[in-house]
Amino acid sequence: xxxxxxxxxxxxxxxxxxxxxxxxxxxxxxxxxxxxxxxxxxxxxxxxxxxxxxxxxxxxxxxxxxxxxxxxxxxxxxxxxxxxxxxxxxxxxxxxxxxxxxxxxxxxxxxxxxxxxxxxxxxxxxxxxxxxxxxxxxxxxxxxxxxxxxxxxxxxxxxxxxxxxxxxxxxxxxxxxxxxxxxxxxxxxxxxxxxxxxxxxxxxxxxxxxxxxxxxxxxxxxxxxxxxxxxxxxxxxxxxxxxxxxxxxxxxxxxxxxxxxxxxxxxxxxxxxxxxxxxxxxxxxxxxxxxxxxxxxxxxxxxxxxxxxxxxxxxxxxxxxxxxxxxxxxxxxxxxxxxxxxxxxxxxxxxxxxxxxxxxxxxxxxxxxxxxxxxxxxxxxxxxxxxxxxxxxxxxxxxxxxxxxxxxxxxxx
Numbered sequence: 001x002x003x004x005x006x007x008x009x010x011x012x013x014x015x016x017x018x019x020x021x022x023x024x025x026x027x028x029x030x031x032x033x034x035x036x037x038x039x040x041x042x043x044x045x046x047x048x049x050x051x052x053x054x055x056x057x058x059x060x061x062x063x064x065x066x067x068x069x070x071x072x073x074x075x076x077x078x079x080x081x082x083x084x085x086x087x088x089x090x091x092x093x094x095x096x097x098x099x100x101x102x103x104x105x106x107x108x109x110x111x112x113x114x115x116x117x118x119x120x121x122x123x124x125x126x127x128x129x130x131x132x133x134x135x136x137x138x139x140x141x142x143x144x145x146x147x148x149x150x151x152x153x154x155x156x157x158x159x160x161x162x163x164x165x166x167x168x169x170x171x172x173x174x175x176x177x178x179x180x181x182x183x184x185x186x187x188x189x190x191x192x193x194x195x196x197x198x199x200x201x202x203x204x205x206x207x208x209x210x211x212x213x214x215x216x217x218x219x220x221x222x223x224x225x226x227x228x229x230x231x232x233x234x235x236x237x238x239x240x241x242x243x244x245x246x247x248x249x250x251x252x253x254x255x256x257x258x259x260x261x262x263x264x265x266x267x268x269x270x271x272x273x274x275x276x277x278x279x280x281x282x283x284x285x286x287x288x289x290x291x292x293x294x295x296x297x298x299x300x301x302x303x304x305x306x307x308x309x310x311x312x313x314x315x316x317x318x319x320x321x322x323x324x325x326x327x328x329x330x331x332x333x334x335x336x337x338x339x340x341x342x343x344x345x346x347x348x349x350x351x352x353x354x355x356x357x358x359x360x361x362x363x364x365x366x367x368x369x370x371x372x373x374x375x376x377x378x379x380x381x382x383x384x385x386x387x388x389x390x391x392x393x394x395x396x397x398x399x400x401x402x403x404x405x406x407x408x409x410x411x412x413x
Contacts, residue, residue, distance in 0.1 A: 008252040017262035020368030026273035029065035053092040065095040071118035074101040126156040137164035138171040154249030171251035178256025180233040232318040237304035266369035298327040329408035345401035364405035
């Protein structure tokens with residue numbers, strides 16, 4: 001990337017709804033998993049091999065880069081699937097593969113695919129960057145580094161002109177927003193020990209998100225910690241230090257969240273898109289940050305902190321289980337018909353009630369994520385203020401609705 005080019009905003013895509021949300025809200029690239037060989041194998045509904053060509057097609061149309069995550073531990077019995085996935089990625093034009101296992105890295109390089117080094121490999125210094133530059137064009141740095149350490153690495157890359165296989169200077173990527181793990185760059189064994197379900201194979205059981213009591217086994221004395229979730233970090237957020245992040249010399253900012261809902265992807269990507277653009281327009285300000293943070297707080301989060309980027313020695317931990325989002329969605333029903341000439345969508349109300357003036361959310365694999373307020377509603381072809389379970393409602397909408405689309409009502413928590 002040139003020195004004046006904006007950093008790349010990378011979005012998570014756990015399904016087509018999230019992919020479409022990333023496209024609609026200004027992401028520069030997406031990363032996604034296929035089948036079971038990725039670090040969110042159980043946390044999201046992963047794409048299938050047949051989906052890859054459609055992912056690339058949609059992203060190419062939006063001039064976005066595509067990254068296949070193949071970053072779990074790989075066993076001998078996985079090698080055949082690895083080759084199948086890489087061959088498909090190469091065939092349909094996936095931009096790069098994010099990898100941590102040497103077998104994946106070697107296989108991808110053999111077929112001429114661009115490789116990005118996953119955070120699972122814990123790249124924390126310039127000599128490691130030099131080593132992996134033999135195979136990879138981009139390095140995802142360890143999440144435990146400070147911005148000062150990140151800046152040192154990016155400066156050394158320029159100074160020493162460290163280039164990847166493509167012949168371009170090695171690019172540096174860091175995590176910018178989303179869930180953090182108590183373990184070093186996600187290398188955790190709690191799930192493996194407790195349920196024989198390895199986090200390093202994408203099957204984390206989220207043991208750290210629960211509350212525990214510490215017991216002295218000699219005396220039986222129990223310690224009830226003031227912070228009950230002492231293994232569950234708050235979510236990473238860099239929006240309020242985005243100027244410092246960009247000044248650290250990175251090229252790619254990754255948003256975590258392949259296991260989260262499509263409205264999370266839509267809100268977070270749109271917010272960071274605005275913030276990044278504002279930085280380059282010299283309009284990034286504390287006043288704007290306040291508004292952006294309010295929007296980020298409206299979707300799933302465990303509270304926010306800046307990770308170790310500012311040099312903190314200890315983490316910040318959640319004080320309760322689950323989300324601290326200021327909004328929640330309530331399922332109302334699904335799309336049953338769309339009249340394109342009139343721009344009218346029909347929905348079947350399957351749960352709860354919905355009212356004129358309600359803020360609603362409509363999601364779907366092609367629709368992505370759409371939010372609006374009901375200004376006019378017809379129930380069984382008559383104008384009504386309220387609809388209840390069993391009613392057929394019609395809404396005039398500025399976008400197409402499909403039969404697979406879901407309708408939600410958004411309420412304050």
